[in-house]
Amino acid sequence: MPELPEVEVIRRGLAPRLLGRRFLSVKVGKKRLRQASSQEHLTRWLSGRRLERLQRRGKYLVFRLEGGVTMLIHLGMTGRLLLGPPFRGEKHVHLVFTLEDGITLAFQDVRRFGQVLVFAPDEPLTPLNQVGREPFSRRVTPAWLGEVSVGRTRPLKNFLLDGRVLAGLGNIYACEAMFAAGIHPVTPVGTLNFKEWGLLLQEIRRILKQAIRQGGTTVNDYLDSHGKTGLFQLDLMVYGREGESCRRCGNLIQRLVQAGRSTFFCPHCQRVKQLSGCNF
């Protein structure tokens, strides 16, 4: 389940191999992805164009090509972008890009939640309109988090999973950040004070950086662009650890369901916030 760190690791793995090279052709499989441009559209706008920049926006990879053409790739739940030709008979390969110098890039996605969309020059990149601020952006501050949460009652966990506010966090890193900050996942966001937002933001950034350094988190499916697993799963404090001992206090990690997703937390390290009159 690629979240911000996994997408960033993939971006860094792909960039040295793809930048400056031209796309020659693309082959699209029969099964439909959640959202994908047609073979004709991809061929028309990619063929012969050099990749100028490879960026990340939230969980999207943004391929900037010559002449203002842009390709967006979202890996969904189980998407992979693998360098090198796919093995014969490899399952769930839905697109194969061929570039100069014999380089191939395969998009593999078991659950087909992914997106591969190409945009003509000056065509608006509509999927990015919904993407919130980058966690490492200077525009994300404790004060801003407080502002967008004032008067809101939704639980902190749901807030962190809302990509329209803060981009790139998924279930794993949301759980880990709340644990690290010692804040209970059901806490209504409107009750968090400046200090708590500051601590949470600090922990979000620390954990995302650490996960990038470790090559991401592999729980079931994730592989980087070279087919390697990440290592951050070894550092997980709560995610996927229901019934196991808290690595900080020894109490049992609990699970609850929020917004249809599992939330893992330590009931001792993450206390339910006592309501106080003044938040700031």
Place this chain on the structure above:
DNA sequence: ATGATCTCCTGAGCGC
């Protein structure tokens, strides 16, 4: 306007 729920998809894991 806000927040919760549903939908898409397939394979792994489990009980019987």
Place this chain on the structure above:
DNA sequence: TGCGCTCAGGAGATCA
């Protein structure tokens, strides 16, 4: 061994 069930979750759609 095989069948049916549940679960995993990002993001857009839909509902109260």
